Amino acid sequence: MSLLNVGARALQVNQTAIQTTGHNIANVNTAGYSRQTVTLGTMPSQYTTDGYIGKGVDVEGILRNHSELLTRQASAAASVQAGDAVRLDRIKQLQDVFTGGTSGLGAAINDMMNALSDVANAPTDLTARGVVLTRMDETAKRMRDASSRIDEISATVEYQIEGGINVVNNLAQDMAEVNRQIVLARGKGQQPNDLLDRRDQLIRDINQYVQTSQVAADDGSITLFVANSQPLVMGERAGSLSVGDPQDFNTNGAQKKLLFTPAGSTQKIELNENVLGGGEVSALMRFQNSDLAEGRNLLGRLAVSISETLNQQNRQGLTLDGELGDNLFSPIELDNAISGQRNADPTLTMGLEVADPSKLQASSYVVRFIGGGGTVTRQADGKVFSFADATELNTLMLGQGLRLTDNATPAADFPGASDGDQFLINPLQNAASQMQAAQFSPRNLAAANAINAAMGPSNDGSLQLVTLRATGNPALVLPPSPVPPATGEGVTLTFSAGSPMTFTPTGNTNPPMDLSTDPPTALTAPFTYTPGQPISIDGWEITLNGVPKTGDTVVVGNASDPQYGDYYLRDSGNAKALMNLRDAKIFDGASLTDGFAGAMAQIGTRTQSAQFAAELSTTIAGNLENERAAVSGVNLDEEAARLIQYQQAYQASAKMIQIAQNIFDNLIQTVGR
Template identity: 20%
Template sequence: MSDLLSIGSSGVTAYQRALATVSNNIANVSTDGYTRQDVSLVANQPAQVGGGYIGTGARFDSVKRQYDAFVNANLRNSNSDLQSQAPLLSYVNRLIDVMGGDSIGLTMAMNRFFQSARELSTDPASVVSRTLFLRDADGLAARFRELASQFQLLDTETRQAVDTNVGQVNSLTTQLAQLNRQLAKEASESGQPSELLDQRDRLLGELSNLVAVKTKFAPNGAVLVSVGDTIDQGVLVSGIKSRDITVQTSSSDPTKLDFILDVYGDPETIPYFTSGKVGGTMSFRDQVLTPASDALDNLAAVVVKQVNAIHSDGLDAEGKLGGDLFGFTAGAEGKASAMQLVVQDANRVAAAGQFRVIDDPLNSGSAQARISYASPSYAGPTGLSGSLALGLRPQLGEETWRIDGALQYASAGLVQAGTQDLTLTLQTPTDTQQIQVLTRDGRHLAGSALTSQLQARLMQASNGMETGATYNATMLNATGSAAYMDMDIFIGARADVQQIQSFNSATGQLQAPVPTAAVLTGAALSGGVTASAIASGAVTINGVALGALAAGSSLSDVAAWINNSQTGLSANAKVTASVTSSGQLQIQRAASNLTDDIRLGLGSAGKPSDLKTLGFDTSLSIKGASKDDLLVFITDTSGNNTAVNVTSTFTGVEGTMKQLLRESPLQVQFVAGSSGGLDYKIVDTASNTELARRAVDLSVPNPIISYRGLRVELSTQPKAGDKFTIDGNRDGIGNNEAMLRMVNLENDKVMPGGLTMTESYIERVNQVGNVAQQASIAQQALEVVHEQAKQTRDGISGVSLDEEASALVRYQQAYQANARVMQTSISLFDTILQVR
């Protein structure tokens, strides 16, 4: 009977504990992070009776947590991904409200600015319209600043959110390290209290809300936590130690944040967070806020640059250049937060253009003209070639080229308009080398006649010529009023009146310069005689052709040769040639002539080598400022590959092509062209010089006239005899060209991607909206994934009241049955005792 009693007793004890475990599950059905527990019952060791074994009952073995590490890790990962979307979506929606709102967004402010410009263009002399334009310009700058301040508020708020979340991460990792210390008391996880393990998993779940983590569990249940690319990188918790994360502003980019582990111990930079609340906030900062802020700064910089380019190019109500309309506070250039209005006076608003075009009242055609200017772009040289550009007095520029025998020329570069007192000297020239000077429109101004083949080679756009330019030699070597724009261009040897500076010996003060007559001195000739003969008319002296000179002539013969050419001239107009004691040919004006220079030039058949025969170098000299861009070439018609050496000096470059055009009124004249067509001529009205002549494109309804950056657009086809005058608009305060350009800026594609400024801003708003939409979709999808992961985890570790109720009934019945066994055992024992 004792065996029966023992069996029943073991069952009662086992199922009593089973009932306690089920009851505990039911009691913790709503406990956050609780893991369902299950009992493990095993049979007792059977007893051998005779030839067999009889069972001895059951016993309670252990309580097991229903836990799956993989399922829980999947739940944490899905939770981190889901939690990243909430801050991202929230901040993005706020940014959309800021950028898209009428009270803060830029679209409305830019529309008002351009509308004010449009209204001012219709009445540029109106002070009211100018004032309203300044008001809306100031409003646009203020809108940029306000939008930038809202971006800064979001930056500050998200930085604080990151700091707060990282602080929570550090708190949780500290708690996990402390929990590991308690778990270290046992060698295996099976010996750990379930509540400690539940607390561990709960802390890991809270941590996954903030950042995505990797975990590795020790046999005793202690956890290693990492946020790196691998489990061994970015370790936050290892054993009983935790490492804090510190947030720092990046040293390489102040808009970025760096996450440093154990900053005061063994620092380790953590890779970029992509999940959890920290990851979501960082995604907003780095992928949305910073690009939007950079785009705003870039837009502000473009607006300031483009508007200022137009405004500073225009004329204000006083006829002065406009200057900048917008600017940035010092030290914050290019930042939207520092954008400000510079102009405060309505009269300083530059509405007029620097040029105007006036149609002749006698025009028979009905064409109306509109003018604009843009700096022209040419192929070919942009200045004097190579080291010649270094010849700013007192420096001497020098360059050597090889002339290809097939091409027969080399470019010496471009003499920019405004270049002062240029001298280019041809050193040791051959009989076939010559300096040639042409304009961009093919006007041959100085040099020698060119073959048709050489003309075609020089008249290439790659040499700096205007497209469609044609060769014209009508002003070749012309002087005085017949010269191009009355410019003083000379090729030969030249000496000017000199100004002698002296000091007053009594006072020690500088005296006024004293002029002295011009003196031209050559180099000493080898042997004192000329090496080559000079043909009649090849050399001129002050425009007077000299006769022939035989080879081997002595210097005294050369002096007599020059002096004999002066017969018939007045004493003041004459020059006198002599030989110095050093064996140099010297030519000088009369001492009383303090105004005229000396020019030893070349006739139509002359060559630079002829002057070299006399001991003189051949130079291109431009007295005063060049009034146009001039292209300089060195030609060699020998057909051989030869070398040429050139030196340069000049006193500077004053003004620009645009300034020179404003100072020189032009007239566009339409004349009959060849083959029944229509040509237009560009004429300098001051000198009556024809600067260019081109054909009118009769195939287009609105012909375009272009010259050195000037662009005249006609409303319809002109007629022969029509004239339009272009000037610098010195008194045209009612002109609206600059403001019309400002209006057109609204539709100009000045932003990357071929967008206007307004389109670029709207595009950025749309991009932020797309991020919000994608985040919303991702959030919905991740909610489904997270819910599935949660259901999987609950299916294993969660408490089901139905299942627990069923287990409770089952264990209760087993308990009662075992109690009945014990009762039966006692009853049987009592029966035995009653047997007499």
């Protein structure tokens, strides 16, 4: 009977081996499947006086070919790769908004500025004036189109984030159920290999959207954490993720935060974006709050700086009707600062307006008040500025090109918060969508200087006029225009020879200004004259060359004064000033026409960085997955060889039973005789 038992047991063991091999072959294309191997062991031998007689073979277990380390590494690398890939796809779409070529926004800006040269050469040419206004309207239209395309990208990203979060929440529920099944199965003494594979695959699937860490429990379940510390799955219970505004500010979707709700709770915890790690949802959150926000700010700064700069200069000139010019673009209203959700008085407001377009930064700011002073954090680069009082805060923001228009007095250290009131300054997000051309009549282009200049008729020196233009810095005050006209009225500069040469102004409203300071400061008499150096008074600027004699004069008058006749119709001083804005240093030291190129470069740099990161993470993820598959993957050739091996062993085991049966039959027959 022992021989029969050995054969029967061998037959059963080899049948199990064949079935396990078939299971491997059947799941060769199943995602997350780990190859299984039957572990065989010798049955304890039976002692006899002749020695130990073997009792055959038994199945000790079915081994899951699996490396915990490689599985976790491959899962983490795949998470990073998924995040890098989706960010690259989206940032390429953003790069298309900042494209070059004749159809791009940069070409429209250049065409607009270049068209002013024809007006400067022929100020009465209505066709040339009309071309300028058409170019301005086209620039505004392309600016709005670019803003609309960014809005479309943002809407797509939000939809993708919501979809990814729903998938994660469903996968978390599935994993909690698999945890429960594994705990029950382990009570039977064997590892539930297929359930373990399924759980590992669920973890990999979750990591495609948000990177996780895991800790194994003694009962066989796994606790899955997001953002390093929040338990998305703990045993049989699963939390959930959602997306919403920051808890400090109601940004109406301008910024997004990932929120975590623990299992069995309704309290939402804001997750730190910096510790989310990889995954599509994490990458899309960073794209929305960083890459896309920078794109909006760059575009908004372009719109605000161009419109404010051209508007200001056009207001300094005269139209063909002899009137001071008006805005070329509709004024762009900056968004008010967003009051903190926990501010002591949520009705407090902090309004904003442009103080200096050349100092605007493509960034948002967080203002925090602490003990009467506080800090301003520039979010684009994380730089922190400190201020001791409201005056310093205003000065600080003027250095960023912004002026605070409300005198709110936020409370410091209000109950329930460790800090005082806070505000989110995000003024440029919606600026580009507001850009509109405001002038459509060629006559309204203010091409002429609003001021005129004449040398004194009795001058004996060599004074010569080089340039004369209205700057509006500070606000333009036109020279007096007497009625009836009287020759000689206006602002008179009377010069004195000597060392140094000086001048004395009369008829002016404000003293000469030093524009090299920020803000401009008033000069004190005596006023030094230096040939070739501009003289700035009442918001206009005159540059003279030559050496004056004592008593020489220069009269700066109102160009619309009837005593000057219709000269302003043929004058193109303000058109030249508008044209010269092409080279004005407006965007971080770059000229107006180079502003869009600078924005293209910044987005292009982000795209190159994203491309490199995606290529690197793809390589790393591929290598780790290959290493994991080398341990856990199914090799069909190897399984086919094993199938033949186990088949032969099965047949031999059957032959052994047949021989044992023959021996037993012969023995019965012999005994029966």
